[in-house]
Amino acid sequence: MNVKRIGATTASLSLTCWAGHAAAELGFNFPEPAAGVAQEIYDIHMMTTTIAAVLLVIIFGFVIYSLVYHRKSRGYAADQHFHESWFGRWSWVIVPVLVLGVDLTIANSAHKTLVKVWEVPKGEDLMDVKVVGHQWWWEYEYLDHQVEVEGQPKHVRIESRYLPEDKAGTDYLRAVDNHLVLPVGTKIRFLHTSADVNHAFWVPELAVKKDAIPGYVTETWVDLNREGTFRGQCAEL
Ligand SMILES: [Cu+2]
Structure with a gap:
């Protein structure tokens, strides 16, 4: 004993x-x-929140900019040919790949920590x-x-x-x-x-x-x- x-x-x-x-x-x-594992969970929480906050600022900035500078009253018309451009075609691949990259970055570290939580x-x-x-x-x-x-x-x-x-x-x-x-x-x-x-x-x-x-x-x-x-x-x- x-x-x-x-x-x-x-x-x-x-x-x-x-x-x-x-x-x-x-x-x-x-x-x-x-505790050590608690610290890891906290760090993942901070990383996820930081990524979410950065994305929020970028996307809302883009939306607000578009609303202010590309409104109909300023003479802008909706782009009918976006899908014919190179970016118009490849954005359907590039954007999901970027999103998945962010998701997998979070999921990878979360998985490592979850194993530690689970395995005594x-x-x-x-x-x-x-x-x-x-x-x-x-x-x-x-x-x-x-x-x-x-x-x-x-x-x-x-x-x-x-x-x-x-x-x-x-x-x-x-x-x-x-x-x-x-x-x-x-x-x-x-x-x-x-x-x-x-x-x-x-x-x-x-x-x-x-x-x-x-x-x-x-x-x-x-x-x-x-x-x-x-x-x-x-x-x-
Ligand atoms: Cu109780």
Whole structure:
């Protein structure tokens, strides 16, 4: 049995089982990622958004320019011979090829990352954490590892319940009493299941969202790369 001492570099998860306030944190963009794969997903999102924004400006610029400078009231008539020109013929090939090129650029990097999301890495150092959904709280258990969290009594099982409004303040329904503490720089596998109804384990900073279904075990994994407190919510329904 491996002993894992969790000391200086830790991240803690505060996950409530309450979907009612899923929009509690309304930011302009996705939250700053806290794991390697989450960073890749974020980068693809930024690349896609940038490509879409550039295309939007070019195409709208072209449309607006045409509307202003080539309007009927200025004496312009629709081109009846466009299809007879070289560009008129080949534009039906060139434009779809360019569009496909953009699509495949996005799809290629998205596919590589999707494989990483899907395939849980194997290895001795992989740390297993069982995550059980309950109405209305989460239960965590460190499997295979004795976990010693600095400054806390030694434990392997954590019951995590959301704090009442007077204690949680602005983080009401996002703050919990007991956090799940995890090491930075270690690959962690979450094994999800449920004790009652369907739940969904969701932590935006880790780009992890997975159904927790009674009688089934589903899995996700993360490789945390920075410290912090990351708040999640049950995303079922
Ligand atoms: Cu739930």
